[in-house]
Amino acid sequence: MAKLKLDLHDIYNCGTAIDRELERVIHEAVDKKIKEVEIIPGRGSGQLKKRVLKFLERPDIKPLYHRVDKDSKNPGRLFVYFRF
Numbered sequence: 563m564a565k566l567k568l569d570l571h572d573i574y575n576c577g578t579a580i581d582r583e584l585e586r587v588i589h590e591a592v593d594k595k596i597k598e599v600e601i602i603p604g605r606g607s608g609q610l611k612k613r614v615l616k617f618l619e620r621p622d623i624k625p626l627y628h629r630v631d632k633d634s635k636n637p638g639r640l641f642v643y644f645r646f
Contacts, residue, residue: 603638
């Protein structure tokens with residue numbers, strides 16, 4: 563199964579770059595009909611993960627995907643699933 567991966571470690575402190583990359587990976591998944599995107603905000607204080615979850619709740623983004631799962635073994639990972 564094809565899967566996209568976005569690691570946010572390198573841009574954790576640049577808000578516009580984070581939003582741009584999140585938008586890019588979500589739209590790429592939709593365009594290419596990829597069913598799963600792994601987003602790695604990393605562990606840290608949890609602020610970046612909160613920001614990613616808030617982004618995924620946006621009214622223009624939420625209808626694009628099916629569900630979000632948090633990795634039970636690794637709190638620094640999120641999975642976004644799509645239905646096509």
